[in-house]
Amino acid sequence: MTAGDRTPGPLLAREPDEAPSEAAQHRAELIEEDRYGQPEVLQGPFNTRQLLRLDEALRTADRATGLTFSVYVGELEEPVRDHAERMHQQLPNVASAVLIAVSPNQRVLEVVTGGDARRRIPDRDAKLAALSMVAAFGGGDLAGGIISGLDQLATRAGRS
Known part of the structure; x- marks a missing residue:
């Protein structure tokens, strides 16, 4: 099943070292057991x-960077960059927050960084990570593309 076959999902964000995170609680709400007792994702583009x-x-x-990374997968209002920036402003520790906002149906990807994060992840590096993600998305691998992009952004940011 490709990413476009399912409804876009929630913001995946968490407070560092917070248990359970709001995102984890939300994801738990999206998962229930099927009739055979196996976990099943109720909605969203990702399986368990x-x-x-x-x-x-x-x-x-x-953990590796000291920054706070978040992912949003879903529809973005026009203009999409403004919508992504508004979502970023709602994250904790905005200055050190990095948001990857993806709208598969709109074929849009935005990477938004706070001031501290931007000093460690220059726009050029964010664009390179975005290109890598887009290539994976084109091959039907939404989750893999996001994971690869997170790794590239974290590698570029290095340790704080």
């Missing part, structure tokens, strides 16, 4: 395994 991989990638990027 992909959600776990994304959560781990977010956790790893946060």
